[in-house]
Amino acid sequence: xxxxxxxxxxxGAGGAGLYAALECGRLARTAVLSKLHPLRSHTGxxxxxxxxxxxxxxxxxxxxxxxDTVKGGDYLVDQRAAQILAEDAVQAVYDLEHQGxxxxxxxxGRIDQRRFGGHTRDLxxxxxxxxxxxxxxTGHMILQTxxxxxxxxxxxFYDEFQVVDVLLSEPxxxxxxxxxxxxALELATGDLHAFRAKxxxxxxxxxxxxxxxxxxxxxxxxxxxxxxxxxxxxLQDMEFVQFHPTxxxxxxxxxxxxxxxxxxxxxxxxxERFMERYAPTLMDLAPxxxxxxxxxxxxxxxxxxxxxRSPADFVQLDATPVGAEAxxxxxxxxxxxxxxxxxxxxxxxxxxxxxxxxxxxxxxxTDLDGRVVWMPNNGSESYVSGLYAAGECACVxxxxxNRLGTNSLVDLVxxxxxxxxxxxxxxAEGPAPSWPTDAAQEVMGRLxxxxxxxxxxxxxxxxxxxxxxQAIMNEAVGVYRRGDELDxxxxxxxxxxxxxxxxxxxxxxxSFNGELLRLLELGNLLDLALITAGxxxxxxxxxxxHYREDYVERDDDAWLHHTLCWLHGDDLRFGSRSVDTSIWExxxxxx
Amino acid sequence: MLVRxxxxxxxxxxxxxxxxxxxxxxxxxxxxxxxxxxxxxxxxDPSLGFRASCGHGVCGSDAMIINGRSALACKTLIRDAIADxxxxxxxxxxxxxxxxxxVLRDLxxxxxxxxxxxxxxxPFLVPKDTAPDRERLQTPKEHAEIADxxxxxxxxxxxxxxxxxxxxxxxxxxxxxxxxxxxxFDSRDVGLQARREPLDEDNGVWPCANHMAxxxxxxxxxxxxxxxxxxxxxxxxxxxxxxx
Ligand SMILES: Cc1cc2nc3c(=O)[nH]c(=O)nc-3n(C[C@H](O)[C@H](O)[C@H](O)COP(=O)(O)OP(=O)(O)OC[C@H]3O[C@@H](n4cnc5c(N)ncnc54)[C@H](O)[C@@H]3O)c2cc1C
Ligand code: SF4
Ligand code: FES
Numbered sequence: 031x032x033x034x035x036x037x038x039x040x041x042g043a044g045g046a047g048l049y050a051a052l053e054c055g056r057l058a059r060t061a062v063l064s065k066l067h068p069l070r071s072h073t074g075x076x077x078x079x080x081x082x083x084x085x086x087x088x089x090x091x092x093x094x095x096x097x098d099t100v101k102g103g104d105y106l107v108d109q110r111a112a113q114i115l116a117e118d119a120v121q122a123v124y125d126l127e128h129q130g131x132x133x134x135x136x137x138x139g140r141i142d143q144r145r146f147g148g149h150t151r152d153l154x155x156x157x158x159x160x161x162x163x164x165x166x167x168t169g170h171m172i173l174q175t176x177x178x179x180x181x182x183x184x185x186x187f188y189d190e191f192q193v194v195d196v197l198l199s200e201p202x203x204x205x206x207x208x209x210x211x212x213x214a215l216e217l218a219t220g221d222l223h224a225f226r227a228k229x230x231x232x233x234x235x236x237x238x239x240x241x242x243x244x245x246x247x248x249x250x251x252x253x254x255x256x257x258x259x260x261x262x263x264x265l266q267d268m269e270f271v272q273f274h275p276t277x278x279x280x281x282x283x284x285x286x287x288x289x290x291x292x293x294x295x296x297x298x299x300x301x302e303r304f305m306e307r308y309a310p311t312l313m314d315l316a317p318x319x320x321x322x323x324x325x326x327x328x329x330x331x332x333x334x335x336x337x338x339r340s341p342a343d344f345v346q347l348d349a350t351p352v353g354a355e356a357x358x359x360x361x362x363x364x365x366x367x368x369x370x371x372x373x374x375x376x377x378x379x380x381x382x383x384x385x386x387x388x389x390x391x392x393x394x395x396t397d398l399d400g401r402v403v404w405m406p407n408n409g410s411e412s413y414v415s416g417l418y419a420a421g422e423c424a425c426v427x428x429x430x431x432n433r434l435g436t437n438s439l440v441d442l443v444x445x446x447x448x449x450x451x452x453x454x455x456x457x458a459e460g461p462a463p464s465w466p467t468d469a470a471q472e473v474m475g476r477l478x479x480x481x482x483x484x485x486x487x488x489x490x491x492x493x494x495x496x497x498x499x500q501a502i503m504n505e506a507v508g509v510y511r512r513g514d515e516l517d518x519x520x521x522x523x524x525x526x527x528x529x530x531x532x533x534x535x536x537x538x539x540x541s542f543n544g545e546l547l548r549l550l551e552l553g554n555l556l557d558l559a560l561i562t563a564g565x566x567x568x569x570x571x572x573x574x575x576h577y578r579e580d581y582v583e584r585d586d587d588a589w590l591h592h593t594l595c596w597l598h599g600d601d602l603r604f605g606s607r608s609v610d611t612s613i614w615e616x617x618x619x620x621x
Numbered sequence: 622m623l624v625r626x627x628x629x630x631x632x633x634x635x636x637x638x639x640x641x642x643x644x645x646x647x648x649x650x651x652x653x654x655x656x657x658x659x660x661x662x663x664x665x666d667p668s669l670g671f672r673a674s675c676g677h678g679v680c681g682s683d684a685m686i687i688n689g690r691s692a693l694a695c696k697t698l699i700r701d702a703i704a705d706x707x708x709x710x711x712x713x714x715x716x717x718x719x720x721x722x723x724v725l726r727d728l729x730x731x732x733x734x735x736x737x738x739x740x741x742x743x744p745f746l747v748p749k750d751t752a753p754d755r756e757r758l759q760t761p762k763e764h765a766e767i768a769d770x771x772x773x774x775x776x777x778x779x780x781x782x783x784x785x786x787x788x789x790x791x792x793x794x795x796x797x798x799x800x801x802x803x804x805x806f807d808s809r810d811v812g813l814q815a816r817r818e819p820l821d822e823d824n825g826v827w828p829c830a831n832h833m834a835x836x837x838x839x840x841x842x843x844x845x846x847x848x849x850x851x852x853x854x855x856x857x858x859x860x861x862x863x864x865x
Contacts (some may be wrong), residue, residue: 062762064681065683066674066682067732067736069680069681069774069775070672070680070681070682071680072674072677072680074675074679074680074774075675075677075679075680122754123756124752124756125756126750127756127757128748128756128757129745130745130746130748130804130807130810132759132767132771132807132810133756133766133770134761134764135759135760135761135764136761137760138758138760139757139758139759139760139763140755140758141755164771165768165773167679167772170679170774171771174771178744178746179745180746181744181745182738182745218725247673247674247675247680248673248675248676249674262846283676283677363679366678366842367677367678370678370698371677372700373653377832385826475747489662492667493663493664532724535667536668537666537667537668539632539634539635540634540723541632541633541634541726542670542725542726542727542729543666543668544662544668544669544670545667545668548667553778
């Protein structure tokens with residue numbers, strides 16, 4: 031095993047990881063590890079925009095942005111965090127522009143802005159143009175720009191290194207452990223590397239791949255949170271998964287909300303603009319959880335396009351009001367996706383859509399500087415020294431029970447930067463952790479047994495397990511949820527985790543052993559699926575993206591708190607964290 | 622429907638040289654070639670190596686040669702890939718790793734040299750002036766000058782398709798030139814001044830002879846050859862000015 035010693039180590043090279051690396055790299059010896067080449071990260075898939083109250087087109091205020099974020103998240107948002115998000119977003123956009131990001135422009139040369147769901151003027155009065163964008167490849171441009179800056183500043187990268195464990199010291203009594211470093215597998219050689227670091231930041235992105243229909247990349251397997259869960263770190267608000275209303279039917283590829291922001295509308299099988307009934311003010315631009323529920327409800331009532339009430343039914347997104355010219359200029363990716371995968375021209379024909387698993391609001395709990403929360407059973411909160419998280423894998427929480435469109439890209443930049451800054455201060459002071467000699471032995475042993483499994487016999491293949499997990503998640507832990515269905519999901523997932531233990535692996539080679547890597551990822555997905563289903567089962571209310579048909583009301587008296595979930599072997603244990611409601615009193619959410 | 626995949630494979634640990642493997646897989650005509658590869662990996666042979674992530678043509682992971690042409694597996698549909706197959710036989714799709722890049726395993730190539738050339742063109746903004754408090758202004762017209770080039774996902778398909786690289790492996794190659802053009806024509810950037818060295822050399826932009834293979838291969842429909850020619854013209858201008 032090769033050993034490396036660095037001050038600060040960043041795991042993940044999407045928007046969050048790269049921003050943290052740039053920030054931390056100014057002052058500390060920093061290295062970035064990523065299982066994908068950085069430019070292949072899923073941040074590059076983000077289409078629609080990054081929200082910031084620049085007020086370039088219409089009057090806007092950061093306070094309104096913060097309020098929309100809190101209300102959009104159904105009051106499970108930590109309000110001070112939302113305020114920072116909205117305030118820092120403005121400078122973040124200017125910084126990105128200064129670094130060369132090619133934003134789409136107004137005739138006078140300033141950055142253009144467009145509408146997005148749930149973003150309003152004057153605390154909910156009408157939609158506001160807040161989303162800055164680069165056509166419909168905003169994420170691609172953010173990822174490219176940040177990577178370009180990393181090249182300029184000579185950031186050290188270890189590309190195609192997959193982290194397989196995060197090492198924490200043994201917690202002593204009630205004290206929080208400290209982070210010692212990570213163990214990673216080099217894809218090209220199959221070699222294990224130990225990275226000893228004063229501080230580690232996880233920015234490994236989302237895990238939409240626990241679902242069958244998703245907008246997420248194959249690589250979105252939630253490695254960071256899963257590794258930490260197995261090390262005793264609780265995960266927060268895992269029941270809150272965002273289903274984006276407009277995924278391409280069956281294949282789940284995203285059609286950005288910007289299509290509706292630019293004038294597109296949803297129609298059911300009767301040709302009705304059904305959102306009028308669900309959200310009279312914002313209509314098609316209501317927050318995603320409401321639009322997704324409306325779509326599924328229409329389908330269940332027999333008003334889908336097929337009209338058969340089946341899960342395969344769908345509705346139509348009519349982009350013709352946008353106009354052919356604007357589609358071409360402002361939404362060229364969407365035109366191309368429709369042409370390639372559906373064989374249609376969205377300027378002439380409606381797009382068949384259904385909700386697609388898109389974004390995880392929950393994740394690794396952190397404070398405002400990205401420090402990872404530690405909470406042993408006695409309930410007093412502290413931090414794992416030297417451990418940070420940012421981006422989609424973290425839960426700050428600025429998205430609460432439902433994220434607004436364009437707020438994830440803001441989250442990456444704002445909190446990626448804050449975490450990077452804090453980290454550089456931390457490593458300047460802290461001494462290098464002592465590294466127990468056997469720290470990585472255990473991982474090596476585990477991998478050796480995996481590689482060596484060809485003798486064992488298994489009934490199920492990894493493919494079977496993955497497909498079953500994705501099917502049950504889609505069926506039972508989707509847009510609508512019910513206690514008995516969630517029981518079934520938890521049971522099924524437990525059985526799948528048992529079966530996982532006996533999986534065999536055929537490929538024993540070292541170089542680019544994809545079978546081994548996918549097996550490790552499947553283990554992570556299964557654990558996160560279980561935690562998601564379990565968290566959904568214990569929250570007996572409906573809030574934001576978590577809708578329980580057996581508990582249809584939001585219940586602030588009993589449930590206005592964050593869920594924490596610990597994975598103890600095969601058991602799930604639950605606790606809670608308070609929500610910061612210091613600015614706005616929670617009220618009923620209507621649009 | 623059933624299709625036959627003929628895949629060029631190479632495992633550095635067990636193969637002396639590359640070999641062909643065949644699998645018959647069940648796919649829909651509307652599926653992607655990537656789905657067929659995933660099907661092989663999931664149900665036939667888990668050891669098949671290829672890169673893929675986003676699945677819809679934005680991450681640049683899965684450029685390869687499909688039926689002789691450089692393309693993304695996730696953006697090539699089965700029905701298009703089998704269009705030329707004879708009717709009487711099982712439709713066959715041939716898949717090989719990209720050209721002009723060393724093969725590491727199966728369809729996975731070494732992209733280090735590719736990214737080194739990318740780095741050589743200084744692919745980051747070299748600003749003309751100090752930044753104002755708010756955004757720098759850039760008109761839609763100025764923005765349009767770079768829009769095409771900003772589309773590049775560095776997939777490498779253009780490099781794989783380039784006939785010049787077959788004769789002259791030291792040619793800078795289309796992708797790096799596209800990335801240079803992205804900044805050379807940016808109204809906020811000092812432009813050529815910072816990037817003359819890699820571009821205006823024997824193996825810089827000049828070997829390009831307008832075969833257009835890159836433009837045809839580019840999955841983002843970037844007018845690659847046009848950008849190369851514009852860059853040449855800009856270099857010519859800079860030379861003329863230097864002589865005056
Ligand atoms: C199709 C789509 C469109 C979207 N559009 C928008 C939008 O318009 N606006 C918006 O605000 N948000 C949007 N989002 C959400 C947003 O893009 C994501 O939430 C965000 O990009 C996540 O960034 P990240 O940096 O956290 O992770 P990612 O960009 O996913 O990066 C994760 C990184 O971690 C690395 N990694 C993972 N596991 C490991 C491991 N085990 N070892 C080493 N490295 C590892 C990966 O290689 C990768 O570099 C969209 C999302 C999708 C899917
Ligand atoms: S120019 Fe086109 S083909 Fe070449 S690397 Fe960029 S996206 Fe790929
Ligand atoms: S998998 Fe991302 S481009 Fe094909």
